[in-house]
Amino acid sequence: MNKKLNLWDSIMIVMGSMIGSGIFIVSSDMMRQLGSGYWLIAVWLITAIATIAAAICYGELSSMYPKAGGQYTYLTEVFGKMTGFLYGWSLFAVIQTGTIAAVAVAFGKFAAYLFPQLNDAPPIYQNGSFMITWMQILAIGIILLLTFINSKGVRSGKIVQSVFTSSKVIALLALIIGGLLLIQSNQFSGNMSFGWSATQNLDHSSWKEISGNVLLGGIAAAMVGSVFSSVAWENVTFVAGEIKNAKKTVVMAMVIGTSLVMILYLFANYVYLATLNREEIAFAANDRVAIAAAEKLLGSAGTIIMAVLVMISTFGCVNGIVLSGARVFQSMAKDGLFLKQAIPNNKNDVPERSLWFQGIWASLLCLSGQYGNLLDMVSFVIVIFYMITVLAMMYQRWKRPDIERPYKTFLYPIPPLVYLLIGAAFCILLILYKPQYTWPGFILILMGVPIYYFANRRKPNIK
DSSP, rough: OHHHOOOHHHHHHHHHHHOOOOTTTHHHHHHHOOOOOHHHHHHHHHHHHHHHHHHHHHHHHHSSSSSSSHHHHHHHHHHHHHHHHHHHIIIIIHHHHHHHHHHHHHHHHHHHOOHHHHSSSSSSSTTTTEEEEEEHHHHHHHHHHHHHHHTTHHHHHHHHHHHHHHHHHHHHHHHHHHHHHOOSOOHHHHHHHHTOOOOEEESSOEEEEOOOOHHHHHHHHHHHHHHHHHHOTTTHHHHHGGTTHHHHHHHHHHHHHHHHHHHHHHHHHHHHHHHSOHHHHHHHGGGHHHHHHHHHHTHHHHHHHHHHHHHHHHHHHHHHHHHHHHHHHHHHHHHTTSSSSOOOOOTTSSHHHHHHHHHHHHHHHHOOHHHHHHHHHHHHHHHHHHHHHHHHHHHHHHHHHOOOOOOOHTTTHHHHHHHHHHHHHHHHHHHHHOOHHHHHHHHEEEEEEEOOOOOOOOOOOOO
């Protein structure tokens, strides 16, 4: 295979897949849940530590198995085909495609801010609570457009990725620098004055002090936003087979990319805390906290600029996920665990049919309307498989010390233990305090078991 992706391209995939709509929105809900600048920064810091720790661990597996398929390949190699399939099944059913759908819809929502007729137009179709809107049609159009672009070859996809990732990194830097230079009335000390005293205000009424179980539930709810904003960095491992010197390049891309993004996220939240007071952060219109900050800094013109920049961000994010995700389904098909039609590459040396399977299902998810619920479930399922993959790395250290490891996890075993501790706490808290979203995630994963055995019913020696 002609390897076309270098270190820069790989970093762009990492950063482009991570930076979507979350950083521009989720801090509002996080503030409603915990009510203090201290807690807001603390949750983002915990997420940053966990994300970078996981990337460090994944680096070891990527150097051992430097081929397309990423997480699916690692889990299959270590724990067998069933575990790999359950991950791939969850990825196709909701993780990858659900993320594509949610971010594409976010693109539509910010487009509707610029073009109110998108928001004000009556539904194209409505039956009870189900409806099809022009914003959903726009989201589907974005998915199908980027699927088409990526079907024309990796070079086409990576050009789009480099351009749009560069643009949204510049956008975040502009927000940060603008915030540091243009703030007239700094609200940071006021937002930090609440200290570690956590308060909650979910219905825009009054702030109520919380502790104990309610505080734990608030932390879990807040982390859903920061975790969802910080996932998808592993997408670069899905295209490892197309990366030059993958054994070294992939791990460098993951560690550099995740570190840079988390630093940008922390600075962006500083700008929110310095520009807006607690009420303005928590109750920004439609949770568009970045637009609220931009309005304070630049006036009405700032809101338009920020809306455009968020559209750029979400467009690049969708492209990064579309570019990388189809390779997993192709790898599964080669192992007899997905539709065999997904196997062949087209004349441009990309798995075109796999891309379209992914794009069509993601488009259908755009019509579901349950995006908030999907985000909770996606975050839970993603972290579950992150933990399983980190355990796979530790298991291989014990079981197969003889395998060549061009890269070994830095400061082992501290990074995997740190991630497992944070990940387990996050998942347990979600199970306890948001069971309506976590149990569907469990059920979704378990649905893959009968599907796996049905797909392999005529094949001997199933493992």
